[in-house]
Amino acid sequence: RLDVMVNENAAALFRITPWVDRVWAYPASPKPGWLGNLRWAARLRREHFDCAINTTGSDRSSLLTWATRSPVRMGRRPADGGPVGWSRLFTRVLEEPHYLEPMYVQKWKLLRKAGFGDDGARPEFHFTIDARLRAEAGISPSDERAYVQVSPFTSPHPRSGLPADARELPMEQLAGLIARVRELRPALRIVLTCAGDPRSRARMADLVARLAQRPWKVHAGDHV
Numbered sequence: 001r002l003d004v005m006v007n008e009n010a011a012a013l014f015r016i017t018p019w020v021d022r023v024w025a026y027p028a029s030p031k032p033g034w035l036g037n038l039r040w041a042a043r044l045r046r047e048h049f050d051c052a053i054n055t056t057g058s059d060r061s062s063l064l065t066w067a068t069r070s071p072v073r074m075g076r077r078p079a080d081g082g083p084v085g086w087s088r089l090f091t092r093v094l095e096e097p098h099y100l101e102p103m104y105v106q107k108w109k110l111l112r113k114a115g116f117g118d119d120g121a122r123p124e125f126h127f128t129i130d131a132r133l134r135a136e137a138g139i140s141p142s143d144e145r146a147y148v149q150v151s152p153f154t155s156p157h158p159r160s161g162l163p164a165d166a167r168e169l170p171m172e173q174l175a176g177l178i179a180r181v182r183e184l185r186p187a188l189r190i191v192l193t194c195a196g197d198p199r200s201r202a203r204m205a206d207l208v209a210r211l212a213q214r215p216w217k218v219h220a221g222d223h224v
Helices: 008-015 034-046 059-067 103-113 131-136 171-184 198-210
Strands: 003-007 022-026 051-054 072-076 092-094 147-150 189-194 217-220
Touching: 003 008, 008 022, 034 059, 051 059, 059 072, 171 189, 171 198, 189 198, 198 217
Parallel strands: 003 022, 051 072, 072 092, 147 189, 189 217
Antiparallel strands: none
């Protein structure tokens, strides 16, 4: 059995992935406080997992991995090395450089180091989005490869303390980038998405107001 625990805004992707048996959707905004995390820890521990693999190394996820009390707990070392005592939460620490490659490649290499696959295969994505879900989002089969999705907003960095604004492109640059895409690929439609928190919604409204042409679709935290 394979369970996956992810932020709730990414849970929908794993629910359509056929080899995942259960998805644990962890609240992203706002995140649970201490009492909420204690409840999460109790739920995870009751599952009696044989192995838990943490591919992020964040403080919160590392503590929850430890709370599973799985006999095998593997964790990725954070980019800054982690706080004092971090490695004690795991039975094995996995090392993989941060920021040098796309995230999916980093995590694929991390899982190889954890013992998954050694046949030299490259990472591939084998899943099909349910036609019903596409229809609910207003996307038909004829729209395939006819649009590009842009998700331009983020959140504060939990450890560095960097505000979200410092981790995003300036609004003028975002608007200019989208305008340039329209200029180079006029047949390509634009879909803008963001989380449903007040800041992201306000930023999305500002961005849309700056565009000479409204995007094909805008999902400001209102569609999964």
